[in-house]
Amino acid sequence: MAGKTLYEKLFDAHVVHEQDDGTALLYIDRHLVHEVTSPQAFEGLRLAGRKPWRTGAMLAVPDHNVPTTNRAGGIVDPVSREQVSTLDRNCQEFGVQEFPMADMRQGIVHIIGPEEGFTLPGATVVCGDSHTSTHGAIGALAFGIGTSEVEHVMATQTLLQKRTKTMQVRVEGELGPGVTAKDVVLAIIGKIGTAGGTGYAIEFAGSAIESLSIEGRMSVCNMSIEAGARAGMVAVDEKTVDYFRDKPFAPTGEMFERAAEYWRTLKSDPDAVFDKVVTLDGTKIEPQVSWGTSPEMVVPVNARVPDPAAESDPVKAEGMRNALKYMGLEANTPITDIQIDKVFIGSCTNARIEDLRAAAAAIKGRHVADNVTLAMVVPGSGLVREQAEKEGLDKIFLEAGFEWREPGCSMCLAMNADRLEPGERCASTSNRNFEGRQGQGGRTHLVSPAMAAAAAVAGHFVDVRQA
Amino acid sequence: MQAFTTHKGIVAPLDRSNVDTDAIIPKQYLKSVKRTGFGPTAFDDWRYLDPGEPGMDHSQRRKNPDFVLNQEPFDRATILLARENFGCGSSREHAVWALTDFGFRAVIAPSFADIFFNNSFKNGLLPIALKEEEVDAIFKAVAANPGLELEIDLPNQVVKAPDGSEYAFEIDSFRKHCLIEGLDDIALTLEHADKIKAYETAQMEKTPWLFNDLRGNVGG
């Protein structure tokens, strides 16, 4: 019999019960909660007179609606304020641990999970949020769910799930200088497409993935959903184990060693068979820039905006024309000729300390270009912000003309006050370039933190390797 | 949950692939703490010419006459037809609530994003994946005959067109059962409460570090 993939090991270890048709009741170890997708679930519990099964498996944090300036002034928008206070009230009523807005540990839900050691290798992790795949980077089975499923997990600590197909994405070889985890995942999405991973759990592997830090692996797994896959993961290695030493919620002492021994088994067996294997040559990946309104519409920085006339599939060509129109771009324009108005460094994809270090390195001693009306850095959590300030990164950003903000989702989806105006063009380290994502009529180009910082200084996209 | 057995209704053709959930319901409406009232703002950016905010009277806004759901008879459609990878992007169940609140009972497309697909079943919205050629044929039929009604027969897993063509579709047997009966997942799962507790007890031995809150305090 063939060995097991990492996905199969994680899934099998959490099956409570399995029906004949393969529908399994899967136990959920960690449930992250934020203010946008939880109110209707709490309300559902209340209406049915149910209690959460295990509040100790839950951690809540407001992140989507929180302001990134003047925290002390509270939330100005009354609808946003109501959503955040609803979370506070629900957590109090049901006894769920929350890091409220004023807590030092508050931040984007997918940044704080691993940072606190709340999400751990080998755990099943869910959240009413599609970027829950981020936590797969630590060898967890992590995926996003809808609000009905949030309620189901609250009430039963389980989910009804069927095994998905498995895909291995292998990235081999040494990444070039200036090429980051973000470029790797954008290149993967460019190759397999936004639906390429639909119905699969992806395991990212190969020497290029192994060479990434845990933070970098999180950036990669974060965008699994942009490739259509609900779950993305990376096998546990010594970097993973070391990452969890001294994390507040992680085990300590002897219990840590016992856990680590188990965690080290969390890798696909050498003879495991994947339903699909995709391979990329890491040495050939260049810094990436998205040009359209879907994450698969991405090219290397030294390329040109693609031409729909050269696309043979009529549905695709039509999609490209729509995208160019929305983005206000002409086919065949060199990417480096595209001028930008705003720069956003943040989001659960790229707001960890390493991301801020990379961005700071690209701007040190330089200044944001005159045509850039706003360049902002939004750290992923209060602890990331604190660490960055310890290292003096805030000063580098401020001196270069960036704004240094409080943690939250911010302009990744513009639910708070941070947004693009119609027609504005943004170099963004976030994960979605959908129409209107960063503000109605706003135009998003997805890039790595270093590429965003370099674009801020130049006023247009540049190859960070030559900047 | 609203049960689904058979349904006959007008088909609205939304000729786009990769329709994402941000497009189905833009973020400003996610601030609602309710499950209802999302219908008037479904596809907000495409449907209206002026920007929308929660709390507005959307019937007073300027509609985009080119958008299919603003056109007669598609404004009364109950079946949505779209291209591949429908519902991609964010996990927001609000997208499904917006579609059902608009009046849709089913979406037909060549493929769906996983989370949207799952969410649909929890709300009595039936996502039907047909072959690309079949979807294309329905697009053509609707173009030739706007207002065309399709009949969906879930027990027999078939979509019937007025010209007699029939399109069979696949559906997971458990999901089909739950949809036809309108069953509440949570109540079903809680029938296995003993098994969940037994699992927790066993795991507390194997991976105790995941159960700090329960150790010495077994139960649910």
Ligand code: SF4
């Ligand atoms: S940072 Fe963006 S993608 Fe991540 S959880 Fe927040 S809104 Fe979602």
